[in-house]
Amino acid sequence: FHALQHAKENCRGSYSFYNQGLEQQTRRHEIIQKRLFTALTEGKVEPYYQPIVSLHDMKVHHCEALARWHDDVLGFVSPAEFIPVAESTGLIKLLGQQIMSRSVRDFSELNRLLSQPIGVAVNRSPVEFNFNNDADEVIRFAESCGLNPELVCIEITESLMIEAPDEALKQLQLLKSRGFKLALDDFGTGFSSLSYIKHYPFDYLKIDQSFVTDLARQTDDYILVKTIIQMARNLGLKTIAEGIETEQQCALLQELGCDFGQGYLFSRPLQQQKLIQFMEQRV
Numbered sequence: 001f002h003a004l005q006h007a008k009e010n011c012r013g014s015y016s017f018y019n020q021g022l023e024q025q026t027r028r029h030e031i032i033q034k035r036l037f038t039a040l041t042e043g044k045v046e047p048y049y050q051p052i053v054s055l056h057d058m059k060v061h062h063c064e065a066l067a068r069w070h071d072d073v074l075g076f077v078s079p080a081e082f083i084p085v086a087e088s089t090g091l092i093k094l095l096g097q098q099i100m101s102r103s104v105r106d107f108s109e110l111n112r113l114l115s116q117p118i119g120v121a122v123n124r125s126p127v128e129f130n131f132n133n134d135a136d137e138v139i140r141f142a143e144s145c146g147l148n149p150e151l152v153c154i155e156i157t158e159s160l161m162i163e164a165p166d167e168a169l170k171q172l173q174l175l176k177s178r179g180f181k182l183a184l185d186d187f188g189t190g191f192s193s194l195s196y197i198k199h200y201p202f203d204y205l206k207i208d209q210s211f212v213t214d215l216a217r218q219t220d221d222y223i224l225v226k227t228i229i230q231m232a233r234n235l236g237l238k239t240i241a242e243g244i245e246t247e248q249q250c251a252l253l254q255e256l257g258c259d260f261g262q263g264y265l266f267s268r269p270l271q272q273q274k275l276i277q278f279m280e281q282r283v
């Protein structure tokens, strides 16, 4: 607001330019909203699966489902752009249902081909929990295709606990009591209040990519990651590092005792068929 006022008072040119930017943003938002609705009704938003490997034996432990949308007109649109639009328009409800049902179906199918079953982690937006009874829906989907809840992890960010602390606790406890796994996503980026980890029944703590990118010995990130891993271990949580791209990052995380890793070093998110090939090549 101050920046806007400043621009308005001191520089007419930049004010109108800023205004134009806003209009373009609103327009892009509207286009995405319309196209996304169509894409969802046509089933064109699909999960890709990114392997999460054990840093102890390098075996694939589970995969994270990540929504992918390739639009006929807009081309590839990043979830970083369309998830917020989906959240603000209510389309997240439909999107969440589709990603969830596809993921549990794909994994019960995949596990019939594997000697060791692997799990799937699905991101749930805090907005979805606000729609109420989100836990019930998750339970129904997993039951409908006979996938063991132990193989389904729900990833949420701490904003859920900030927005609805009591409701979040209720829903998470229900999921937990049915055997589902719970992960606290993007740890270290927000307030990262230690009380969340203590009061909510998480199994995994996901160390945000921003700590991994420049990870090297004797850096602040190294000390932070070390502290997070120690703390998680003392509280009985497993750690997953996001965004591992280099052997060096991987080696440092192993040295620090991080349990699991995810990143381009191991694999990009893959379409179901590609994941099957990937799994077959690894055994």
Ligand code: C2E
Binding pocket: 050, 065, 066, 067, 078, 079, 080, 083, 096, 099, 123, 124, 125, 155, 185, 186, 209, 242, 243, 244, 245, 262, 263, 264, 265, 269
């Ligand atoms: P997230 O849950 O933290 O997912 C991890 C993100 O890191 C993904 O971005 C993944 O593609 C990216 N990533 C993984 N390994 C690497 C790496 O080595 N290097 C780099 N640079 N990036 C890596 P993506 O797929 O763009 O998703 C962004 C965010 O959108 C996700 O962050 C999640 O918050 C949200 N999202 C994605 N799919 C869904 C969904 O189905 N439902 C909901 N509610 N949110 C979703």
Ligand code: MG
Binding pocket: 064, 123, 155, 185
């Ligand atoms: Mg996630």
Ligand code: MG
Binding pocket: 185, 186, 206, 208, 242
């Ligand atoms: Mg994350």
Ligand code: MG
Binding pocket: 186, 208, 209, 242
């Ligand atoms: Mg992230």
